[in-house]
Amino acid sequence: MYAAHSKITDLEAQIATLKGKVKEVQADKDRVEAELNACKDKELAAKDVEIAELKRQEFEVHDKNESLEIDLEAERVKADTAEEAKKKAEEARDMSTSALNVAKNNYAEAQTIVDTLGSES
Numbered sequence: 001m002y003a004a005h006s007k008i009t010d011l012e013a014q015i016a017t018l019k020g021k022v023k024e025v026q027a028d029k030d031r032v033e034a035e036l037n038a039c040k041d042k043e044l045a046a047k048d049v050e051i052a053e054l055k056r057q058e059f060e061v062h063d064k065n066e067s068l069e070i071d072l073e074a075e076r077v078k079a080d081t082a083e084e085a086k087k088k089a090e091e092a093r094d095m096s097t098s099a100l101n102v103a104k105n106n107y108a109e110a111q112t113i114v115d116t117l118g119s120e121s
Helices: 001-118
Strands: none
Touching: none
């Protein structure tokens, strides 16, 4: 009986030791899980910052693209206006050339009349 009681006492001591070890392992597990969660939270926060920066850059690029499209349209209008001005200038030059030719013809006719009158006198 004493041997059985001694064996039971030894087993109870081993159980207590094992329970202590289980508690230590559980505490280590809880600590590791807490550290892992903290790391995940830090990584998620870093990803959130990265996403926010990428969104900011996307909006910046979008705004710049819109600005460039507006500038391009303004340049197109400017080019069209310059082309119209060039056409009008060419039309005015053609009209001036025609008027000059008419004036030369009128001058030649007038000179002919003057010459004819001068020779008759």
